[in-house]
Amino acid sequence: MLTAAGGASGCDQEILAIAHASVASRLRLWRPPNAVLAGMQRMVLSQMAATTQALEIRGSRRLTGTVAASGGKNAALAILATSIMAQGPVVLEGVPQVGDVHTMLGLLQRLGSQIAVHRCGSDGDLGPYWLHLQHPTDGDGQVDADLVRQMRAGFCLLGPLVARYGRACIAMPGGCRIGPRPVELHLAGLSALGAKVEYHSGFITATASKLRGAVIDLTGPCGSTVTGTINVMAAATLATGRTIIRGAALEPEVVDAARFLNSLGADIRGAGSSTLEIHGVDCLGGGSYRAIPDRVEAATLLIAGAITAGEVTVTGVTPRHLDAVCRTLREAGAEVELGLDRVTVAVPRPLNGFRVTAEPYPGLPTDLQAPLTALAAVAQGRSVLRDRVFPHRFAHLTGLRQLGARVARHGDAAVVDGGGYALDRQGVTQTVAATDLRGAAALVLAGLARTGFTQVCDIAHLDRGYQHLEAKLASLGADIARVAVAADDTARLMPLWAARSA
Numbered sequence: 494m495l496t497a498a499g500g501a502s503g504c505d506q507e508i509l510a511i512a513h514a515s516v517a518s519r520l521r522l523w524r525p526p527n528a529v530l531a532g533m534q535r536m537v538l539s540q541m542a543a544t545t546q547a548l549e550i551r552g553s554r555r556l557t558g559t560v561a562a563s564g565g566k567n568a569a570l571a572i573l574a575t576s577i578m579a580q581g582p583v584v585l586e587g588v589p590q591v592g593d594v595h596t597m598l599g600l601l602q603r604l605g606s607q608i609a610v611h612r613c614g615s616d617g618d619l620g621p622y623w624l625h626l627q628h629p630t631d632g633d634g635q636v637d638a639d640l641v642r643q644m645r646a647g648f649c650l651l652g653p654l655v656a657r658y659g660r661a662c663i664a665m666p667g668g669c670r671i672g673p674r675p676v677e678l679h680l681a682g683l684s685a686l687g688a689k690v691e692y693h694s695g696f697i698t699a700t701a702s703k704l705r706g707a708v709i710d711l712t713g714p715c716g717s718t719v720t721g722t723i724n725v726m727a728a729a730t731l732a733t734g735r736t737i738i739r740g741a742a743l744e745p746e747v748v749d750a751a752r753f754l755n756s757l758g759a760d761i762r763g764a765g766s767s768t769l770e771i772h773g774v775d776c777l778g779g780g781s782y783r784a785i786p787d788r789v790e791a792a793t794l795l796i797a798g799a800i801t802a803g804e805v806t807v808t809g810v811t812p813r814h815l816d817a818v819c820r821t822l823r824e825a826g827a828e829v830e831l832g833l834d835r836v837t838v839a840v841p842r843p844l845n846g847f848r849v850t851a852e853p854y855p856g857l858p859t860d861l862q863a864p865l866t867a868l869a870a871v872a873q874g875r876s877v878l879r880d881r882v883f884p885h886r887f888a889h890l891t892g893l894r895q896l897g898a899r900v901a902r903h904g905d906a907a908v909v910d911g912g913g914y915a916l917d918r919q920g921v922t923q924t925v926a927a928t929d930l931r932g933a934a935a936l937v938l939a940g941l942a943r944t945g946f947t948q949v950c951d952i953a954h955l956d957r958g959y960q961h962l963e964a965k966l967a968s969l970g971a972d973i974a975r976v977a978v979a980a981d982d983t984a985r986l987m988p989l990w991a992a993r994s995a
C-alpha cells in the first residue's frame with residue numbers, strides 16, 4: 494500500500510533535488526532533468542575538492558541526556574538497492590541523511606529512477622528523509638562507475654538489476670579501506686542462479702534471460718557476507734523455482750531487506766537464520782517501508798556517554814540489536830539499562846579494561862571495534878580488541894595514538910593500555926585525519942575524552958554514515974563544532990583553534 498506524499502505527518506512538502514553529496518542535498522530544485530543533475534553533481538564535486546570539513550572538539554565534558562537514533566544506514570542502502578526490482582512505486586521512511594544514501598540515490602537516478610526526497614520534521618537538516626521512488630520498467634543495467642566506486646553498498650545493485658532487466662554492468666565497488674573486501678561469494682551465488690558473470694577491466698557484467706533457483710552456500714573464510722547475502726537473496730526472489738541459501742548472514746540488515754522484499758510480494762523464509770528458502774515470484778509490486786534503526790550509530794552514542802563518564806539514553810532503537818555492545822559496556826564496568834525501545838548507559842565509577850572479539854551477528858559488530866578501541870583508551874588497565882571479520886581494520890590506531898591512546902596492533906587485535914580518564918591531560922591541541930567511517934567516529938569519541946582541543950579532519954568519511962553526529966553530541970552537552978577549511982590548507986585550522994581556546 495503506497496502512502497501518498499501529501500499524507501505524511503511531520504514531513505514538509507518540499508521536493509529536493511537528488512544528489513550524492515550532502516552539500517548538494519541542500520540545493521532545492523524540482524525533479525531536475527539529467528543534464529541539470531549532472532551539472533549539479535560536477536559543481537558539488539568541485540566544491541568538495543576545494544574545501545573540506547573538520548570537527549573541532551573541546552573534550553572532557555560529561556555527556557548527559559537523551560538522543561534519538563537515526564534510521565539504519567546499511568539497512569536503508571540495501572533496501573534502496575533492492576527496491577529497483579519493484580514495479581510499483583516505493584515509499585521509504587526514516588532514511589538517514591548521510592553521504593552513502595546520497596550516493597545510492599545518485600546511482601538509482603542514473604539508472605533512470607524517478608526519485609522525490611522529502612525532509613521530515615521541523616529540524617530540516619537533522620530529520621530523516623522520506624523517499625518516493627519509481628523505477629524504470631526497462632534498463633540496460635549500466636551502473637555509474639564513479640559513484641559505485643565511492644562505497645560498497647552500490648554493489649548490491651548487481652543481483653537486483655540482472656534479475657529485473659536481465660543485465661547488469663558494474664565497476665568493482667569502493668568503500669572504507671578496512672582490508673581486502675572480495676566479492677567472489679556474490680558472484681558465485683549469482684552464477685549458481687544461472688547468470689553469466691564476466692570480469693573485464695575492473696567491471697563485472699552479469700546477464701541472464703531468466704534466473705533459476707539453486708542451492709547456494711555463502712560461507713566465506715570470515716563467516717558469511719552481509720551484502721553478498723542481500724545481493725543473492727534479492728536476485729533469487731525473481732528466479733524460477735526455489736533457492737536455498739546456506740551460510741546466510743544473520744545481520745539485522747539482511748533480515749530487514751528480506752522483510753522489505755516480502756512486503757513487495759517476495760517469498761523469502763528463514764531470514765535471521767543461516768538458511769534462507771526463497772520461492773521465486775514473477776514480479777514485485779510497490780509498497781511503503783521503514784528501515785530498522787541504526788544500531789551502529791546508537792552504539793556510538795552510547796560509547797560517547799561512557800567515554801565521558803556521563804549518562805546517555807538513546808531512543809528509537811531495537812535493544813536486542815545492541816546486545817553485544819551492551820555486554821561489552823557492562824564488562825567495562827558501565828551500567829546499562831534496557832527499555833522497550835531505548836538503552837541507557839551510565840558510568841558511575843572508572844571503567845576497567847575489557848576483551849572483545851568482533852564477529853558476525855549476533856557477535857560484536859566489526860563496525861564497533863574502532864569506537865570501542867577509543868573507549869578502551871580511557872579504561873583502567875589492558876584491553877584487547879580482536880577483529881575476526883576484518884582482521885586488518887586498524888587504520889584508526891595512528892590517530893588514536895596521536896590523541897594520547899597507548900595502543901599497539903598485534904595481528905588481528907588492538908592491545909590498549911588504558912590510562913583511566915587521563916587521555917592527554919596536557920590539553921594539547923591535536924589534529925588528526927579520519928581514514929574511514931568508523932575510524933572517524935573513534936577519533937571523535939577520543940576527542941570527547943581528551944582534555945585538549947581535537948581537530949578531526951577529512952570528516953567526509955564520517956558524513957558517509959553518521960547523520961550530523963556533531964549535532965547529536967552537542968545536544969548531549971559536547972563542545973563540538975563543524976568548520977570548513979581549504980582542502981590543501983588544513984594548517985589554517987590552527988589559528989582558528991587558537992582563537993577558540995583563548
Ligand code: EPZ
Binds near residue numbers: 567646742744
Ligand atoms: C557490510 O559490509 C557492511 N557494509 C559493513 O559496514 C560491515 O562492516 C560488514 O558488512 C560486516 O558486518 C554494508 O552493509 C554496506 P561482508 P560487507 O561481505 O557486506 C569476507 C560500515 O562501516 N568476504 O559481510 O562488504 C570479507 O572479506 C561498513 O558501515 C569474502 O571472503 O561485508 C569479510 O572478511 C564497513 N568474500 C567478511 O566476509 C566475499 O565475497 C564479511 O564481509 C565477501 C566477503
